[in-house]
Amino acid sequence: MADVLKIENLHVHVEGKPILRGVNLKLVRGETHALMGPNGSGKSTLGLAIMGHPKYEVVEGAITLNGEDLLERSPDERARSGVFMAFQRPVAIPGVKMADFLRHAATNVRNPDRKEGAELMPMRDFRRELKARMSELKMDVEFARRYVNDGFSGGEMKRAEILQLAMLQPKFAILDETDSGLDADAVRLASESIAEIGGKEMGLLIITHHDKLLEHNPPEFTHVMLGGRIVETGSRELADELHNLGYDRIRATYPDDEVENRTLLDKEKAGV
Amino acid sequence: MATDFTTNDQIGEINKYDFRTETKAVFKARKGIDAEIVHQISEMKDEPEWMLDFRLDALKIFESKPMPTWGGDIALDFQDIYYYLKPTTEQGKTWDEVPEEIKETFEKLGIPQAERKYLAGVKAQFESEVVYGSLKEELVEQGVIFTDTDTAVREYPDLVREYFGKVIPSTDNKFAALNSAVWSGGSFIYVPKGVKIEFPLQAYFRINAENMGQFERTLIIADEGAEIHYVEGCTAPMYTSESLHSAVVEVICKKNSRVRYTTIQNWANNIYNLVTKRAMAYRDATMEWVDGNLGSRLTMKYPAVYMMEPGARGEILSIAFSGRGQHQDAGAKLVHCAPHTTGQIISKSISKNGGRSSYRGLVRVEKGATGSKCNVVCDALILDSDSRSDTYPYIEVAEQDVSIGHEASVSRIGEEQLFYLTSRGLSEAEASTMIVNGFIEPLVKELPMEYAVELNRLIQLQMEGSVG
Numbered sequence: 001m002a003d004v005l006k007i008e009n010l011h012v013h014v015e016g017k018p019i020l021r022g023v024n025l026k027l028v029r030g031e032t033h034a035l036m037g038p039n040g041s042g043k044s045t046l047g048l049a050i051m052g053h054p055k056y057e058v059v060e061g062a063i064t065l066n067g068e069d070l071l072e073r074s075p076d077e078r079a080r081s082g083v084f085m086a087f088q089r090p091v092a093i094p095g096v097k098m099a100d101f102l103r104h105a106a107t108n109v110r111n112p113d114r115k116e117g118a119e120l121m122p123m124r125d126f127r128r129e130l131k132a133r134m135s136e137l138k139m140d141v142e143f144a145r146r147y148v149n150d151g152f153s154g155g156e157m158k159r160a161e162i163l164q165l166a167m168l169q170p171k172f173a174i175l176d177e178t179d180s181g182l183d184a185d186a187v188r189l190a191s192e193s194i195a196e197i198g199g200k201e202m203g204l205l206i207i208t209h210h211d212k213l214l215e216h217n218p219p220e221f222t223h224v225m226l227g228g229r230i231v232e233t234g235s236r237e238l239a240d241e242l243h244n245l246g247y248d249r250i251r252a253t254y255p256d257d258e259v260e261n262r263t264l265l266d267k268e269k270a271g272v
Numbered sequence: 273m274a275t276d277f278t279t280n281d282q283i284g285e286i287n288k289y290d291f292r293t294e295t296k297a298v299f300k301a302r303k304g305i306d307a308e309i310v311h312q313i314s315e316m317k318d319e320p321e322w323m324l325d326f327r328l329d330a331l332k333i334f335e336s337k338p339m340p341t342w343g344g345d346i347a348l349d350f351q352d353i354y355y356y357l358k359p360t361t362e363q364g365k366t367w368d369e370v371p372e373e374i375k376e377t378f379e380k381l382g383i384p385q386a387e388r389k390y391l392a393g394v395k396a397q398f399e400s401e402v403v404y405g406s407l408k409e410e411l412v413e414q415g416v417i418f419t420d421t422d423t424a425v426r427e428y429p430d431l432v433r434e435y436f437g438k439v440i441p442s443t444d445n446k447f448a449a450l451n452s453a454v455w456s457g458g459s460f461i462y463v464p465k466g467v468k469i470e471f472p473l474q475a476y477f478r479i480n481a482e483n484m485g486q487f488e489r490t491l492i493i494a495d496e497g498a499e500i501h502y503v504e505g506c507t508a509p510m511y512t513s514e515s516l517h518s519a520v521v522e523v524i525c526k527k528n529s530r531v532r533y534t535t536i537q538n539w540a541n542n543i544y545n546l547v548t549k550r551a552m553a554y555r556d557a558t559m560e561w562v563d564g565n566l567g568s569r570l571t572m573k574y575p576a577v578y579m580m581e582p583g584a585r586g587e588i589l590s591i592a593f594s595g596r597g598q599h600q601d602a603g604a605k606l607v608h609c610a611p612h613t614t615g616q617i618i619s620k621s622i623s624k625n626g627g628r629s630s631y632r633g634l635v636r637v638e639k640g641a642t643g644s645k646c647n648v649v650c651d652a653l654i655l656d657s658d659s660r661s662d663t664y665p666y667i668e669v670a671e672q673d674v675s676i677g678h679e680a681s682v683s684r685i686g687e688e689q690l691f692y693l694t695s696r697g698l699s700e701a702e703a704s705t706m707i708v709n710g711f712i713e714p715l716v717k718e719l720p721m722e723y724a725v726e727l728n729r730l731i732q733l734q735m736e737g738s739v740g
Contacts, residue, residue, distance in 0.1 A: 051695050052695070054687060074700070075694040075695045076695070076697050076698055076700070078695070084695075085695060091686065094713075095709065095710025095711055095712070095713030095714065096707070096710035096713075100706070101693070101696070104698050104706070105696035105697045106697075108697035108698060108699075108702075116699055116701055147710065
């Protein structure tokens, strides 16, 4: 039986205001889903709620992994269950070396029951593996000695997220605009890398505005969000349509959700 | 006086330092301080007249000076402390000559092991006296002196008398006066012209008895072009009543010399740690203080560098970690007394479980110290809403043509950082420890490997039990 990540009727508030208004989504490991929608529609919120960000309060609905409640688990337990999110704007952690961080992360994800302070995976094995993954991603070994996301360029940040994806090999991965802010070559490299490091082995939820990422990781399903709901689900062709023609048809078809979306976006801009 | 215990509740290794040794002191002065006690200490040490006079003068200054009105709350009864405790008759030249139970103490603390691995010389002080001392033969041959200060007074009277109390006079502050009156033990180091000591010299200070006062006196003289790295570690077991550690450390950096003085202290939470440390750096000399303050009930310590001649350089790296019931009032002092002198202060403080950390720093540029540069960076990290951090920067500049920079930041441990690390499978406690270690990394990387490992381990122990 393939692993299943299921989101049912998910309502999420951030600082008391509703962002998601009943999202339903079923990801089966091995499938690729594209998640599209205009700014403010709630795509990142969905990802962060799945990952368990403390600011994103689930007020109704369920997230389950193979029928088990994920909402009861802390973010680290979710990671150890095999859920991963590549963040759009990963935070810098000065003084913490990429390699140290990754060794802790890889050890915990591979031994979900590891107690704090218990031994980490052997340094030699870890180094060998890290080096191999970095070379596949055409990253300089020096990168492992830099501090996590500290002073990284936009492209470096995204590649660091992909490196983590490669090292942690989750069952399910949410990629939040992992292709944004990159030039054409970098987007191609990132897209190819995701396919190569086993995107097909994972259940992928790809949030993107470009088509390159989907070209290398063709989605079986495309979902469109508007105003905190998934308003349409289609095939690969739907993604192509949105790329070519934008969201005008969607906005016109779902006027109530469009109103919600505008309200949310205005609030976001006003910093409320 | 009630004290909050954190160490005893915590599991495992933190108790590495919290053990008491049953010892039979060969001499223990009665509690309290007065002229009779000072006479007694001086007599026990068979000191020259000038030192006894120095002590008695200092006692008068101590008695006349008021308690400091700033810093932390000092709830100490000076008459309820033992000022002098002689643990053994002889100082050992080998560990076998050290009384068994004291030797065991230092073995538990890992000192002989460290000595074999990477130290050029060691002093171990237990209560009031140095009980063990060693120095590599090749350094002895090069004329390096590394002995306890009591021995130095007897064997190198001219050298000691020239510098003793000159960098920090007894009148400097109440606790410097107290130390000057009752000092015992500490290190005396002289590094001759041009001698560069490759490996660190280390001293370890252990308070074992209850209501004890430890008053070591350290004097380091780096002659022209000399280089030395001196490291000190300090611990004590936990008692319910307070003990006092009040050291005076004087350093003289002559022309072109380079001195680094590293402290890693992890006092028990019942210790008042009130220490005066000061260096004078002459032409093109460099003085560096690396000061790691963990533990203690209250620490008030502001290592200072007076840059006396052109080209002198003073650098102070300070880290303070305060947990429950602790107040670290730590900082630094840089005084530019000559043109073209350069100073730098980097202070990092961490507060958790209701602990309080204060940075208190002074940068002073005296008249005539043109072209001087000084940069101060102090960052504070607060781990929870019960804890507190304060910054008291003082800057006094009497010249126009100088460059002074000051940056300060206070941050709470970031929710976003914690989320990022935990979303990759790190537990919240692991993530916090990693963020804290990252925060002090600029300082830790300045330490020799063994001390960096030790400091990281101490931080980890402090962090354990902090979450959940």
